[in-house]
Amino acid sequence: MSSVDDRTGAAPLPAGPLSKIDYSERIPNNVNLAEDRRLQRALEGWQPKFLDWWRTLGPALPTKDVYLRTAIAVGRDGWAHFAHVPMEEYRWGIFLAEADPDRTVKFGKHKGEPAWQEVPGEHRADLLRLIVVQGDTEPASVEQQRVLGNTAPSIYDLRNLFQVNVEEGRHLWAMVYLLHAYFGREGREEAEQLLKRNSGDLDAPRILGAFNEETTDWLQFFMFTYFTDRDGKYQLGTLKESAFDPLARTCEFMLKEEAHHMFVGTTGVQRIVERTAQVMKENGGKATFEDGVIPLEVIQKYLNFQFSVSMDLFGSEQSTNAGNYYSSGLKGRWQETRRKDDHVLLDDARMMSYVEDGEIKEKEVRMLSALNLDLRDEYAADCANGVRRWNQELEDAELEDRLLLPHEGFNRKVGVYAGHFVSPEGEVLDEATYEQQLGDWLPTPEDRQAVADLMVPEYEYGKFASWIAAPKTGINDQPVEFDYVHLAEEGVA
Amino acid sequence: MTTDSADGLTWVREEAPVWDADKSRVIGGAPEGAFVLGFEDGQALPGDWWAVRDADDEVVGYGRLDTTWGGDAEILLAVAPDRQESGIGTFILDKLDDEAAARGINYVHNRIGDHERRDLVHDWLVVRGFRGPIDGDLRKRVGIKHETGSSTRRQGEAYDVSLDSADQAPGHEEQGGYVNVEEHQY
Numbered sequence: 114m115s116s117v118d119d120r121t122g123a124a125p126l127p128a129g130p131l132s133k134i135d136y137s138e139r140i141p142n143n144v145n146l147a148e149d150r151r152l153q154r155a156l157e158g159w160q161p162k163f164l165d166w167w168r169t170l171g172p173a174l175p176t177k178d179v180y181l182r183t184a185i186a187v188g189r190d191g192w193a194h195f196a197h198v199p200m201e202e203y204r205w206g207i208f209l210a211e212a213d214p215d216r217t218v219k220f221g222k223h224k225g226e227p228a229w230q231e232v233p234g235e236h237r238a239d240l241l242r243l244i245v246v247q248g249d250t251e252p253a254s255v256e257q258q259r260v261l262g263n264t265a266p267s268i269y270d271l272r273n274l275f276q277v278n279v280e281e282g283r284h285l286w287a288m289v290y291l292l293h294a295y296f297g298r299e300g301r302e303e304a305e306q307l308l309k310r311n312s313g314d315l316d317a318p319r320i321l322g323a324f325n326e327e328t329t330d331w332l333q334f335f336m337f338t339y340f341t342d343r344d345g346k347y348q349l350g351t352l353k354e355s356a357f358d359p360l361a362r363t364c365e366f367m368l369k370e371e372a373h374h375m376f377v378g379t380t381g382v383q384r385i386v387e388r389t390a391q392v393m394k395e396n397g398g399k400a401t402f403e404d405g406v407i408p409l410e411v412i413q414k415y416l417n418f419q420f421s422v423s424m425d426l427f428g429s430e431q432s433t434n435a436g437n438y439y440s441s442g443l444k445g446r447w448q449e450t451r452r453k454d455d456h457v458l459l460d461d462a463r464m465m466s467y468v469e470d471g472e473i474k475e476k477e478v479r480m481l482s483a484l485n486l487d488l489r490d491e492y493a494a495d496c497a498n499g500v501r502r503w504n505q506e507l508e509d510a511e512l513e514d515r516l517l518l519p520h521e522g523f524n525r526k527v528g529v530y531a532g533h534f535v536s537p538e539g540e541v542l543d544e545a546t547y548e549q550q551l552g553d554w555l556p557t558p559e560d561r562q563a564v565a566d567l568m569v570p571e572y573e574y575g576k577f578a579s580w581i582a583a584p585k586t587g588i589n590d591q592p593v594e595f596d597y598v599h600l601a602e603e604g605v606a
Numbered sequence: 607m608t609t610d611s612a613d614g615l616t617w618v619r620e621e622a623p624v625w626d627a628d629k630s631r632v633i634g635g636a637p638e639g640a641f642v643l644g645f646e647d648g649q650a651l652p653g654d655w656w657a658v659r660d661a662d663d664e665v666v667g668y669g670r671l672d673t674t675w676g677g678d679a680e681i682l683l684a685v686a687p688d689r690q691e692s693g694i695g696t697f698i699l700d701k702l703d704d705e706a707a708a709r710g711i712n713y714v715h716n717r718i719g720d721h722e723r724r725d726l727v728h729d730w731l732v733v734r735g736f737r738g739p740i741d742g743d744l745r746k747r748v749g750i751k752h753e754t755g756s757s758t759r760r761q762g763e764a765y766d767v768s769l770d771s772a773d774q775a776p777g778h779e780e781q782g783g784y785v786n787v788e789e790h791q792y
Contacts, residue, residue: 238743242715246676299742317747321677322710348675425710428673431652435674469621482652485674527673527709532619 141206143187144290155293156207159304163286164201166308171255172278174262175601176200179275180588182373184208184283187366195589197599203279207290210365218356220449220456221442228358229442232295236441240357241296241303243443246320247352248288248307250345251281253324254337256312260327261334264568266578270331272588272597273377277338280370287363295359323422330564331581332385332407336419339378339499344423346371347447347492354445379499380584386412386503387582390510402563405579409507409514411564414556416516417537420496421524427489429528430465436481446484447491463487466521467529471541473522493521524555572600613693614661617669617701623655624648628665635687639721653682654705658698660689669698671705671714679706680715699734706748716744 139157140146146153178197185194187208198204216228232240255278265271285307292300310317318325323341328334349371352364389409392400400406428435438444439458446452454461461480466473480487497518504515522535534547537554556564571578575594587593625645633641645651651670658667666689670682681702685694706714716731718724718740728740738744 238717242743246678250676318712320713322712426676428675429653432672432674433652434672434680
């Protein structure tokens with residue numbers, strides 16, 4: 114089913130044949146790695162380091178095997194295979210979406226020219242940086258979620274966590290392939306660094322502060338996969354438009370896998386809200402931690418936190434670099450080809466909110482300078498969809514309460530709102546008033562501790578922790594009570 | 607937002623940065639090719655900008671932080687041509703470091719334009735923690751700061767090796783002592 118939007122027009126029909134991935138290779142791939150012995154050897158040299166990283170900083174809970182999805186083709190149908198796999202034997206590999214030999218650059222000053230199959234010298238440094246920044250986020254989230262398995266609310270959820278983890282690992286492979294294949298010695302060094310920087314490491318942390326915080330509980334995990342992985346989805350969406358064809362094709366396939374991560378977040382929060390709403394209805398109003406569920410106001414605080422820090426990920430509203438990336442053809446806009454404009458944007462403008470004299474005002478800015486904001490707006494609109502879905506659970510339980518997305522200026526450290534004190538409702542406050550109410554808007558240490566106290570593992574097949582409802586269906590048409598994960602003896606103890 | 611330094615320098619955030627005469631003098635005074643900005647007078651500028659003012663309230667430098675997705679943060683640093691080699695560049699870099707840290711950014715990037723002094727600029731950045739090729743992307747871990755103890759020393763001032771706990775000169779080879787690359791002055 115395709116959607117039609119007044120602004121972007123109709124979605125293009127899917128195209129391209131199925132392209133099988135060769136699983137006889139040591140590194141599964143659809144990039145003819147066997148024909149490039151030098152590249153193959155370089156990647157085979159990186160592989161043990163990756164596995165070492167996975168063993169050291171990947172999921173901590175010992176397992177025998179997990180019912181995982183593995184990519185077997187990159188076409189539009191039947192691209193994944195499901196089976197129980199020991200996680201260390203997961204077939205991480207290199208998969209690019211099908212090539213279109215006639216693909217042209219769709220935006221910027223190179224618009225209409227053939228897409229690049231090699232890295233142009235003038236854009237080498239920028240492309241290298243974009244790939245490194247993207248690559249850095251992939252293993253970071255695996256490291257952040259390392260110990261979550263110890264408190265999984267069900268075997269079903271444990272499996273979903275591991276699926277997200279192995280696919281983030283594969284996304285790291287995707288970026289490392291580009292570094293090795295197109296950036297020579299410098300690329301190989303950066304690939305090494307992607308394993309040496311570690312989440313929370315004081316000497317060599319991950320690039321962004323947000324990727325150095327440990328994911329402490331499952332509510333945060335679900336909020337992370339909903340808001341922060343969605344952030345990644347939008348970034349991949351802009352790189353999918355890149356004039357550098359291998360990057361575009363890599364990101365296109367990554368987006369396909371990323372959809373599952375969105376699903377985990379959307380349904381995870383929805384099931385928590387469903388359970389809370391059920392208890393609220395039974396109680397005729399409030400639900401508290403004593404009821405064995407997460408109170409709605411605490412869910413709202415977690416939502417406020419994860420949305421606001423994810424908004425910071427987009428950078429400043431206005432950026433020279435973002436404009437340069439666009440004009441050079443390195444990064445497009447979300448759904449670039451469906452936009453109804455000239456795709457060059459030299460004469461375009463848009464409105465931007467900012468704070469002045471204690472008020473939120475608007476001014477006109479050049480579109481080319483405001484592409485971070487353009488992407489962030491698309492993201493925020495998408496986020497609102499999930500909140501509507503969560504609120505449906507409250508409505509179905511005949512409750513008046515609703516979850517809300519906070520104002521874009523709330524709790525911001527980056528951009529025009531940084532240094533200002535904006536409430537979730539969008540009111541500009543003085544610092545003292547803001548600080549006084551912050552505990553009502555963001556999770557306090559006590560809130561986090563109370564949530565953590567609920568996080569007792571439930572490893573019995575088909576059973577779920579008290580604070581989360583069971584899903585309506587299982588994975589890949591399997592029943593909810595399916596044995597998605599076989600724990601190792603030491604994991605059960 | 608302002609910050610005072612011991613050197614009488616003040617770090618002033620520009621809430622609504624525009625291209626103006628001061629920027630033209632300070633940034634425009636850099637060697638040709640150092641910066642590609644191309645703004646017109648009065649044009650609003652993207653990114654976060656700060657001016658550095660001296661004790662006489664004159665603008666003697668600028669710092670800019672340009673952040674895009676995922677912590678991709680690039681700095682711009684410019685010192686008025688007649689005030690270079692007096693520690694203002696180090697002051698700006700330290701302040702930009704603080705600003706990046708406040709935004710949750712752990713690394714900053716820089717690119718050196720193709721100009722006659724690019725070798726010197728590259729060396730200057732390397733001793734302040736940047737790593738990367740002269741014609742590529744340079745990256746620095748936020749929080750690694752250049753020791754400014756020797757940076758305020760005036761050119762031509764005698765170097766007293768007995769005051770240097772490491773028995774190393776700060777890179778003024780002509781004044782004797784070993785070269786400590788971390789202290790190298792340009």
